Amino acid sequence: MKISLKKRFLQVMVIALFIFLICPFCKPKGEEISTKEEVANSIQDIFQNRNKAILNGDLKLIEGNYDRSTKYGKWAYEHEEQKMKYLKNWEERQGVKFTEIMPEVMIKRIRGKDDKYSVNLICSTKYSYIYEDDPVKVNSCKIGTSHVLNISKKGDNWIISKEWYKDPFADSLNLGNLKVDAINQYIKSQQARDFSNMNNRRKGAVEYADRYCGIASEKEYGYSYNRKYRNYNSQGGDCANFASQILHEGGKFRKNSGWNYDGSGATRSWLNADGFKSYMIYSGRASLVAHGSYEKVYKASYKLLPGDFVAYEKKGDITHISVVTGADSKGYSLVSCHNTDRNRVPWDLGWSDKNIKFWLVHVNY
Structure with a gap:
């Protein structure tokens, strides 16, 4: 059956009106x-x-x-x-x-x-x-x-x-009664440190940290984590998970029943910041260098080597782990971590509030 020109015209007009009413503000x-x-x-x-x-x-x-x-x-x-x-x-x-x-x-x-x-x-x-x-x-x-x-x-x-x-500087600096001039003078009196003779396991730990520090890594790496491991940022943080990866994948520390990650999940010592710190020290795989406020430990921080780590304590609870990955032109230790992603950042930057305490830990490679 043929449709008259008049009916066809009316159909086109109805369709056009419908489009106009449904999407009056649609942009091309x-x-x-x-x-x-x-x-x-x-x-x-x-x-x-x-x-x-x-x-x-x-x-x-x-x-x-x-x-x-x-x-x-x-x-x-x-x-x-x-x-x-x-x-x-x-x-x-x-x-x-x-x-x-x-x-x-x-x-x-x-x-x-x-x-x-x-x-x-x-x-x-x-x-x-x-x-x-x-x-x-x-x-x-x-x-x-x-x-x-x-x-x-x-x-x-x-x-x-x-x-x-998630602001990396959220724990804002509160200088309080710190002897700023004395700290300043001590830091400026230091010299660059030479890490060229460190062992291959420490070098491997640093290389892994550089490669997989996420958004803080180099563009060529795609700003991504190692996809072999689950990203726990949405579940409280990925810092200890990353530190464990650095020691295992880069530093060649073997997993065991107390410190482990597999397809079914991870142990507390692998995944939890406080658990990681405690396991590393009490297992003998690491030893404490210093513990306390910034003013108490900043001189000891120059003893840290690439592959060692810093644990950050707030109100008696370890909330973060960073791994040492280098030092700047004054020998000041630099760290890398997840949550937020950092790549060779001064170890206290974003964490130097007077109420925060630090655990400086030497890892026994």
Whole structure:
């Protein structure tokens, strides 16, 4: 049966009207892609501005990047302000100056429409610093973070209305009554250390840590963990799991019934920070170098070698493990870890609050 031209015309009009009513604000696909690219570029600029603000000590550089009229936008801004103060305090105590902070932002997902988007991203940030009395030697370390943020357009600019990420500097520096000048002078009096003669097991531990420190690793490694092992970050943290991997895979320590990981899971001594510290010391595989506040142990930290580890204690509980992977131009020990991901970062950076105690542990390779 033939359909008349009039009926065909009416059908086309009905379909067109239906599309118009269902999706009156639909953007062409090309326009949507263009908007997401604009959002991604704006986020890159925001992260650059945040690091410039830290280097210059100028909060005005980031005031326009946050919607401070909202509760969460204000909190996000104030958190960056707190981080800036922390890093300036650490510089002062350490006798250093940050010379460059370079973020590499990788957008994982952008969702939203119109002028409001939710973004998941990772950021691998390289921090470069010099000692004030030796400005020629540049030291660098990397910290990796995962972010979830809401961004919206205000006028011609994209601004953050909410942001979450596990901040590596969350345990902010509280200098309290520390003898800052004395600490500063002692650190600056030290010399670079030579690790060229360390044994192959220690070298293997460092190589493994460099390769699998996640978002803080080199780009060529894909910012990923070793997929042979489960990632426990979402279940309280992956730091002890990573430290155990470093000692087993890199340092060639054998598993046993007390310290083990297999397809069915892991023992407490493998997976739990306090369990790991206690097992290593009481099994004889490691020995304690020093324990106490920063002021009590910082001189002893120069005894640590690559492949040793630091345990961090808050309110009587070991909450974190980092493995020593090197030393900077003044011989100051550097560590690597998961949760958050760090690659050759000064061992107390982000952990130097006066209420935190440290366990400096020598591993018997």
